[in-house]
Amino acid sequence: MTGPDINIPERAVLHILVLDFDTLECEETSASGFSSRGCRVLTNAHKELGKTIGLRLAGFDQMIKGRVREILDSEILVSFEFANSTIVEKRRERRRKVAIPALVSGRGSQDGVRCEIVDASQSGCRLASRRLEKLPKNIQLQIPGLDMPVTGEIVWRSPEFAGVKLIWQFSNGQEFNQKRLRPPDLPEKTGMQEKRDASGFGVRRKSAPN
Known part of the structure; x- marks a missing residue:
């Protein structure tokens, strides 16, 4: 199924939060390669094929439901799941x-x-x-x-x-059709090592020593 149009520049690198539904831990990282189907996420966690995660993109109001479809050395490829806005998992859960x-x-x-x-x-x-x-x-x-x-x-x-x-309530993808997002203060480039003092979520980072 083709997803909604993604009004994000092809080479953009966005600040995101990744929520692990199994542990409720939240990781601040970055993502690139956006399309109607998914994106690439810079992370050394969530290395489990088929794992469901939540993606919170700076500049958008709702969380996106995603699923890990490929595992790379320092990234994961995530597929967006817009069809169902509520998380429903059939597998046996472990507390x-x-x-x-x-x-x-x-x-x-x-x-x-x-x-x-x-x-x-x-x-x-x-x-x-x-x-x-x-x-x-x-x-x-x-x-x-x-x-x-x-x-x-x-x-x-x-x-x-x-x-x-x-x-859990998730985006149905309509925000992507209605909004053209330009990443705040981030150059459009493929490298994902860009660091800032604060993210798009207002999370302050420690300043690097001079």
Whole structure:
């Protein structure tokens, strides 16, 4: 199936965030070679064929669902999956133990509870906190490294733990048709070693020593 038109210069190198749904870890890196089908991502992680990841492109409002289709030395080739905007995985999930601080609140609320995500999978996670009774059923989670909230639903809770169903919504590709993106402050070149003090997500980097 042919994807939407991609209004990104062919030689552009964009700042992106890559979200690992298995661990909820977020990596800031760069991507190039954009087409209607996918792109190349600079990374030494996610080296698993068929793995589903989330791509957050600077300048766009929604996360893109992607799947690893080829593994190279320091890159992966990722296919975009626009047809279904909600993640649905049929494979058996494995819960992974993690220790991720998260600010959890009601959807659209600014008042949150500081929790720790203690295990995670693609479809859900478990929260640990002694203030879980303050949270409503429908929640949003702010996790480190990701500049947008993750929507969830509490399906069970005890005095110190809560089980959360994660509800992933993805871009259907319409943004690519409607928006012409020029990468901020990045030259159009094929090399992916360009470093800046701050990314398109407002993430500050440590300055290199003189």
